Amino acid sequence: MSPSTPAPLRIAIAGCTGRMGHMLIEAVMAADDCVLAGALDRAGSPAIGQDASAFLGKASGVAITADLRTGLQGADCLIDFTRPEGTLAHLAVCRELGVQLVIGTTGFSDAQKAEIAAAAEDVAIMMAPNMSVGVNVVLRLLDMAARALNEGYDIEIIEAHHRFKVDAPSGTALKMGEVVANALGRDLKECAVYGREGVTGERDPSTIGFATIRGGDVVGDHTVLFAGIGERIEISHKSSSRATYAQGSLRAVRFLAGKARGLYGMNDVLGLG
Numbered sequence: 240m241s242p243s244t245p246a247p248l249r250i251a252i253a254g255c256t257g258r259m260g261h262m263l264i265e266a267v268m269a270a271d272d273c274v275l276a277g278a279l280d281r282a283g284s285p286a287i288g289q290d291a292s293a294f295l296g297k298a299s300g301v302a303i304t305a306d307l308r309t310g311l312q313g314a315d316c317l318i319d320f321t322r323p324e325g326t327l328a329h330l331a332v333c334r335e336l337g338v339q340l341v342i343g344t345t346g347f348s349d350a351q352k353a354e355i356a357a358a359a360e361d362v363a364i365m366m367a368p369n370m371s372v373g374v375n376v377v378l379r380l381l382d383m384a385a386r387a388l389n390e391g392y393d394i395e396i397i398e399a400h401h402r403f404k405v406d407a408p409s410g411t412a413l414k415m416g417e418v419v420a421n422a423l424g425r426d427l428k429e430c431a432v433y434g435r436e437g438v439t440g441e442r443d444p445s446t447i448g449f450a451t452i453r454g455g456d457v458v459g460d461h462t463v464l465f466a467g468i469g470e471r472i473e474i475s476h477k478s479s480s481r482a483t484y485a486q487g488s489l490r491a492v493r494f495l496a497g498k499a500r501g502l503y504g505m506n507d508v509l510g511l512g
């Protein structure tokens with residue numbers, strides 16, 4: 240390395256054998272400015288002890304471990320796409336060791352989100368339910384659309400994901416709901432309707448409806464429908480590869496570099512305001 244070349248970003252991956260874990264390891268290994276520093280999996284996983292990039296047919300020299308301190312030792316930043324309880328366990332050790340965090344996990348309760356915000360007083364964290372550039376641009380479009388269509392339009396959010404997804408609605412759909420509700424001066428907690436069945440009565444115009452589809456290998460589709468009398472507007476995003484989430488996560492790691500603390504979103508990373 241020449242004296243002017245910056246040191247590579249040392250990245251650990253949690254949930255390293257998961258769908259996103261594999262995408263992230265591939266992305267880190269392919270990035271010139273990043274190095275794989277650790278790979279975490281759950282205790283009891285048959286992958287413990289194996290090389291983290293063995294699935295790519297090449298060696299990283301990093302063995303998969305369930306020991307958080309071993310996996311985080313030597314890392315600047317942990318990228319975590321696991322489950323809420325896993326992320327919170329990782330968060331506690333990252334906070335203690337001063338390791339930054341990029342959190343892609345979805346399905347957190349309000350109390351769990353508050354725990355993450357508290358940890359961000361000590362360590363820099365970027366958390367977003369969707370790391371793709373496209374979805375984050377859509378969030379801006381939704382803010383604009385909701386303000387312009389603030390009367391006479393029923394708002395419904397429809398999302399589709401693969402059969403393995405465990406949380407519903409998706410974190411992205413909920414974020415879309417929050418953006419639209421905020422733009423309209425509503426509280427999503429009070430106006431969200433999660434599915435309908437039976438004699439529901441006529442639609443209450445102040446509600447925001449959610450519909451969830453699960454099946455096959457759908458990577459992630461989201462549509463926000465503004466339905467008026469005489470016209471409908473649909474704002475859609477469709478993911479065809481998880482690589483966009485991995486590339487967004489690396490942008491987040493680069494954004495966090497050098498930051499001591501604070502809780503950031505993908506809007507900060509992308510400069511979307």
Ligand SMILES: NC(=O)C1=CN([C@@H]2O[C@H](COP(=O)(O)OP(=O)(O)OC[C@H]3O[C@@H](n4cnc5c(N)ncnc54)[C@H](OP(=O)(O)O)[C@@H]3O)[C@@H](O)[C@H]2O)C=CC1
Pocket residue numbers: 253254255256257258259260280281284320321322324325326342343344345346367368369370371410484
């Ligand atoms: N923000 C974004 O852009 C995106 C977010 N996501 C979110 O990321 C998360 C993971 O998605 P995906 O990769 O598809 O899921 P997978 O189930 O494929 O992978 C999850 C990984 O986390 C591990 N894990 C599960 N529970 C725990 C735990 N309690 N502690 C530690 N590790 C754990 C799993 O291990 P094991 O196999 O042993 O259970 C597995 O390695 C989901 O919340 C999903 O919604 C997904 C894509 C994009």
Ligand SMILES: O=C(O)C1=N[C@H](C(=O)O)C[C@H](O)C1
Pocket residue numbers: 345368369400404408409410411412458459460
């Ligand atoms: O579980 C997934 O796959 C995805 N989860 C995220 C979410 O819940 O919004 C992001 C993306 O839609 C894929």
